[in-house]
Amino acid sequence: MMKNSFKSVIPETTLRRMVYYIRCLNSFKKEGVELIQSEDIAKKCGVKSSIVRKDLSYFGEFGVRGKGYDVASLLDTINGIIKTFGQMNAILVGAGKLGSAIIKHSSENFNVKIVAAFDKDKRKVNKIIEETRIYPLSEIEGIVREKKVKIAIIAIPPSDVQSVVDILVKAGIKAILSLALIPINVPDDVEVSFVDVLSEVEFLFYKLSLRRNR
Amino acid sequence: MMKNSFKSVIPETTLRRMVYYIRCLNSFKKEGVELIQSEDIAKKCGVKSSIVRKDLSYFGEFGVRGKGYDVASLLDTINGIIKTFGQMNAILVGAGKLGSAIIKHSSENFNVKIVAAFDKDKRKVNKIIEETRIYPLSEIEGIVREKKVKIAIIAIPPSDVQSVVDILVKAGIKAILSLALIPINVPDDVEVSFVDVLSEVEFLFYKLSLRRNR
Numbered sequence: 001m002m003k004n005s006f007k008s009v010i011p012e013t014t015l016r017r018m019v020y021y022i023r024c025l026n027s028f029k030k031e032g033v034e035l036i037q038s039e040d041i042a043k044k045c046g047v048k049s050s051i052v053r054k055d056l057s058y059f060g061e062f063g064v065r066g067k068g069y070d071v072a073s074l075l076d077t078i079n080g081i082i083k084t085f086g087q088m089n090a091i092l093v094g095a096g097k098l099g100s101a102i103i104k105h106s107s108e109n110f111n112v113k114i115v116a117a118f119d120k121d122k123r124k125v126n127k128i129i130e131e132t133r134i135y136p137l138s139e140i141e142g143i144v145r146e147k148k149v150k151i152a153i154i155a156i157p158p159s160d161v162q163s164v165v166d167i168l169v170k171a172g173i174k175a176i177l178s179l180a181l182i183p184i185n186v187p188d189d190v191e192v193s194f195v196d197v198l199s200e201v202e203f204l205f206y207k208l209s210l211r212r213n214r
Numbered sequence: 215m216m217k218n219s220f221k222s223v224i225p226e227t228t229l230r231r232m233v234y235y236i237r238c239l240n241s242f243k244k245e246g247v248e249l250i251q252s253e254d255i256a257k258k259c260g261v262k263s264s265i266v267r268k269d270l271s272y273f274g275e276f277g278v279r280g281k282g283y284d285v286a287s288l289l290d291t292i293n294g295i296i297k298t299f300g301q302m303n304a305i306l307v308g309a310g311k312l313g314s315a316i317i318k319h320s321s322e323n324f325n326v327k328i329v330a331a332f333d334k335d336k337r338k339v340n341k342i343i344e345e346t347r348i349y350p351l352s353e354i355e356g357i358v359r360e361k362k363v364k365i366a367i368i369a370i371p372p373s374d375v376q377s378v379v380d381i382l383v384k385a386g387i388k389a390i391l392s393l394a395l396i397p398i399n400v401p402d403d404v405e406v407s408f409v410d411v412l413s414e415v416e417f418l419f420y421k422l423s424l425r426r427n428r
Contacts (some may be wrong), residue, residue, distance in 0.1 A: 013227065015420055019413040023395040044397030045255040045408075071421035072223045081420075087295075087417050102411050109253045111411045151418050153411065174418075175418040177411065181237040181257030191421055195414050197316050197367065197391065199233040200407055204365050205302050205326075206229055206295075207405050 014055045018078060020045050021055070025075045034195075037068040088112045091149050092166050093126075094156035095134045098179060100160040102153060103129045114153075116143050120160070137167065155179045168169040229271045232292060233261050234405065235269070239289045248344040251282040302326045303388075305363050307378050308370035309333040309341075309348045312393060316367060317343045328367075330357050334374070369393045 028036055034133060037053045045148035056069065059077050075086045088111050092099050095117045107130035117134045119125065127134050135143060143149070152173045153168070154164055158180045165184050175191040178184060179198060184192050238258045242250055250268070256263035259423050270283065302325050306313055309331045320328045321344035331348045333339065341348050349357060357363070366387045370380055372394045379398050382390060389405040392398060395413060398406050 013307045016417050019416045020395065020410075023410075023413070024397055027397045034339045043399075064298035086269065088416065090415055096315070097311045101310070101315060104311070106412055112415045137408060150364065150422055153415060175422055177414050177418060179352075179411070181234065183238055185257075191416055191418055193414055194260055195409060195411050196234075197393070198320055199237070199410050200391050200409050201304055201326045201367060202302065202366060203230050204391060204405055204407055206232075208364055208389055212377075 001201070010058045014058055016045060016079070017045070017051075017055055020047070021052075022075070025071055025078070026069050029075060034071055035068040036071055041069070041173050073081070083169065088151075089115045089147060089149050090119045090145075090151040090153055091115060091140070091144065092132075093137070093140070093152060093154045094128065094179075095121075095124050097157040098118065099153075100129050102155060104133050113151060115147050137164070140167050141171040144168070144173060150174045151177070153177045153179070156183045219235060224272045228272055231259070231261060231265075232295070234261070236289070236292055239285055239292070242285050243289060248285055249282040250285055255283070281410055285385070302365075303329045304362050304365040304367055305329060305354070305358065305361075306331045306346075306367045306369065307354070307382070308368055308393075309335075309338050309343065309349070310369065313345050313367075313369040315347045316369060321345065329361050329363060351378070354381050355385040356389060358382070358424075364388045365391070367391045367393070372396045 019122060021041065024041055027042075027044070030160050036098060038049045038052040041047075042052045047055075056074065059074070061082075090112055092114050095103070095170070096119075099117065099119075103114050103117060106112050114132050116141055117129065117132050118137050119134050121138050122136070124134050125136050151166050152175075154161065154168075154176060157162055161178065161182055161184060165176060165186060167185055169190055174189065174194070175195045176184070176186065177195060179195055181194050181196040186192055228280050238255055241258070242254075244373055249357065252263045252266040254403070255261075256266045259266070261269075268303050270288065273288070273295075304326055306316060308326050309317070311331075313331065313333075320326050328346050331343065331346050332351050334351050339350050340362060364387060366382050366389075367384050368375060368382075368390060370378055375392065375394050375396055375398060379390060379400060383400055383404055388403065389407070390398070390400065391407050393407060393409055393412040395408050400406055
């Protein structure tokens with residue numbers, strides 16, 4: 001019920017920030033902070049406080065005027081939504097520096113579990129990074145089907161991206177996060193998302209350049 | 215003139231997507247594509263086509279009804295804006311797997327140049343990754359001032375983040391991109407932005423879970 005009402009009204013940009021808020025709120029919780037102002041969340045998440053207030057309003061009435069937000073109940077609600085995601089198993093293709101860093105990050109921190117990694121380099125196959133084994137690309141389809149994985153992260157050279165994407169789609173993957181910012185062709189029922197560190201840096205340059213011209 | 219009119223009206227979310235559009239458009243250009251539909255850009259960038267049309271409308275009239283967008287002139291305009299960013303020199307703190315991957319990425323691809331890297335691990339100091347030298351943290355302030363760098367990328371363990379941020383701010387850094395999604399305290403004149411791969415993966419799980427419940 002609650003969920004159905006959520007999905008019809010919460011904008012995608014709010015949902016995207018939600019996972020960021022969780023990190024901030026967990027951090028506040030660890031510090032023993034019980035009540036918090038939207039300005040504090042804003043600053044620590046790098047989001048404007050007016051946006052924080054609007055975002056949080058979609059999840060219910062957490063704010064107490066003059067006192068701020070109750071960290072614990074806000075976390076409970078957002079974590080409740082997160083739980084509806086199901087077990088967050090993903091695979092990773094590309095066990096180079098970036099891929100290895102992602103496996104390590106996932107083993108240390110959060111909700112996403114990398115259940116298998118794949119690499120075309122035979123020297124990497126069968127190695128284990130933080131409990132995640134590296135398989136050859138030829139095993140993608142079998143493992144995706146066996147483990148019922150729906151999401152793949154790809155950290156591979158641009159020239160390999162489309163051929164790997166085709167394998168993933170054929171195997172039944174329904175969402176791909178690419179760390180190479182090059183165009184990808186997928187069927188309409190497959191979600192694609194991109195993360196690119198240097199694009200974010202360019203955006204920061206843009207913000208600073210605006211400031212210089214003010 | 216043009217720039218001033220831009221900055222007053224273009225929303226931040228549009229600006230953020232702009233750097234993504236450049237990647238897509240460059241890719242189309244390489245393929246020899248001259249005219250393109252918003253749907254094509256949308257699909258390759260992972261953005262809705264209605265959003266693409268709205269975003270591009272901020273930059274001028276590029277669309278020709280029924281024919282699509284002129285790839286070359288769109289690129290010229292966006293690259294013109296990018297040039298106003300100035301030379302995009304940045305430093306990197308943390309030359310582990312993730313940091314090294316970012317240096318390599320920057321050396322291969324785009325506009326951002328990593329002019330120096332820093333690490334607290336003495337065994338890494340003085341090594342060179344793709345022409346970028348690794349220095350000890352004690353040299354941050356001198357090098358930032360000497361090279362007049364305003365932007366820093368940090369790829370370090372959460373427990374080190376705030377102390378490194380304090381050094382960066384003292385050295386005159388005005389924008390920080392953190393790859394650890396933990397709260398950061400900075401003065402009001404310092405921009406902070408976060409990139410976190412696993413958060414993006416969680417967001418994809420969210421999108422798939424909505425679809426299952428449709």
